[in-house]
Amino acid sequence: MIDRDPAPSSIHDFATWAPVLRLVRDGGAEGQAATSVRVAGRIGRQSWSLPSRRRLPQPGRAAQVKGGQDEFEAVERVRTGLADAGVDDISFTARISPDGTTSLRLLAPSPAVETGIGTTHPGTLILVEGAVPQPWRCLPDPAPDAVPAPSADLGLLERTLRERLPDAVGATETEIAATEARLGVTLPEELKVLYRVTRFRWEDWGDDEAAERECTAVGWEAFRLDDLYIADASSRHCQWQFAAMEAVVTLPGAAVQGLVGSPGWIVFGDNGGGDRLAVDLTPGPRGHRGQIIMLSHEESVGASLVADSLTDLVMNRHSERVGGSGADRPPAVAYVNVRGIPSVEAAAHPGLEVLSIGVWDAAPVSLAPVTGLPRLRTLSAYPGTLADPLQIAGLTQLEFLELGPEEWRVLLDAGAVPRSLSAAAITVHGDQDHLPVTAIANELLALWDRPQIIKTVLEGDLGPLPQRLSP
Incomplete structure (x- = not known):
């Protein structure tokens, strides 16, 4: 570990850390008046993790709001220092003597270390710059023989949408072409029909009720044409520690390839709960080109089949096809x-x-x-x-x-x-x-x-433990 002298920044000022250190020391002081204590934690701009040393309320008394406010204010002081130093996250460990003298060690983040979740120890070490786990490098298998489902009906899809949305404003061919150029892919015909009928822009609706009517008419929260995106592997971020534990598996009877992402997954909406709806142009061995899949926000790999076509989705005909379970593998x-x-x-x-x-x-x-x-x-x-x-x-x-x-x-x-x-x-x-x-x-x-992870050592004095009042 590389030691360095404190730099001229408030994050390297012991006074910045003193309220946090007093809080965790004083909260677990029973039985420790004669011994040194070691405390450790992590504070970031978005979250923090401190040792659970807060005192429980005495029997029959409620916990005080002040305790939570004291912690917030102490942490906020450190977070201000992080912002001033341009640092997102920092870990610390301190040895506090009975008389209050303290040795504080700060561990500055390294660009080669992913911050762990809820831990003060170093997160995943990225040994090769830019490396991603194997599942995130997997591309879809070619599906040259895949064809649209028989249920894909451009005429029925357009008539149904225009009946449900008679006043909708559709996208122009120029707008559709601009989206294709931005995405680098030709939109499937069913998706073009959808956006020719309505482009799902707030400025076209005038009020929230109109927006709700459009979502109800199609059956999902649709994205504007400008917000379509490709759900490739990079769109599903996952920390190395967890991503390395995944595997990409596509069974012979699968309708959807078991990928992290694909250049053929065009996301066009949301189910209202954070799960993305996409048109699948790279289906599995038993899938249809243009089928509708859902990418769960709780999973990092794979997608589930929702409908065989966009026509089916609009007509509320969900697919009942299932692939092989792979239980014998x-x-x-x-x-x-x-x-x-x-x-x-x-x-x-x-x-x-x-x-x-x-x-x-x-x-x-x-x-x-x-x-x-x-x-x-x-x-x-x-x-x-x-x-x-x-x-x-x-x-x-x-x-x-x-x-x-x-x-x-x-x-x-x-x-x-x-x-x-x-x-x-x-x-x-x-x-x-x-x-x-x-x-x-x-x-x-x-x-x-x-x-390297750089260690900075600060020395200071927290003063003696406060005297406890008798219950």
Whole structure:
């Protein structure tokens, strides 16, 4: 970890941090008057995570609003400092002595580290600049023989829309052509019919009731022609740590390809709950060109079939087609834990891409059964679950590796960190001091010559603990 002297910025002024440090120290002071305490947390411009050291109200008394206001004001002081320094997020750890003298260490974010969710420890380390997980690199399989569904009826679609929307203002051919040029794709004929009838612009409606009538007429919250977009993989952001655990699988009987995104998915609306509706021009083996699919806002991979055509969607005829379940295939993603797959041996097969070894109540496991598997690209192992971390050297296709600090220490000391990695993460047991964890992170970043996490040390005095009033 690189140490540096405090720079001339309010975020590097101990007074900026003192209210937060007093808050977390004083909130858990019972029984600690004679001992030093260590506190750690993270504060960002959008969110923060502080240790749960706040005092509970005395029996029969309600919690005070003031406690929450004190925390907000203390955090806001730090967030102002972040904004002044042009920093989005910062982690801290502090050692506070009984007399109030404090050593505060700030860990500045590195452009090579994704901020973790709800954690003060370093997030995912991006070892190769610009790298994305394998599922986000997958393109659709060609579907040259795919044709529109028999239910696609341009005449019926236009008549129905004009009957429902007699006063709608449609897009011009010039506007449609401009959208095609912007997207880099020719719009399917059904979508052109829709926008020739109505372009879904607020200025055409005049009031909210007119907007509601148009949405009711088509059955969804439609986007303006100017707001159509391609749902390619880049449109579905997911942090490396979670994206690396996904797999792209399209079964032979599937109507929709199991992709993160596709250059042939044209998003044109929303179901009102955050799920996107798209026309699919790259269907699965049993799909139709121009079918309507839904991309769930709760998922990062795949889409579900809604209707065989836009005509069917407008006529409220939803598809009942389903593809093969794939139940006879071993999973590409395997979770070995006390409630999942019972062993590494049971998870191993040539198509395995992701192996997660979770909480385990038996002896540490061997990786021998998965050594040499041709597609295994992700390994996540909970701390203490591996019998021999050096067996990882036999996993030659790994692009993401998540281990505990002790396991990473074994690999680093042996010079056995896989050079095939694009990203890595350190899993931490409980409330571990994150300075040693950050030191390991910086060793890993150094192997790929990536920007380091910089530590700044501040010294200060919080004063003595306040005297408690008797109940």
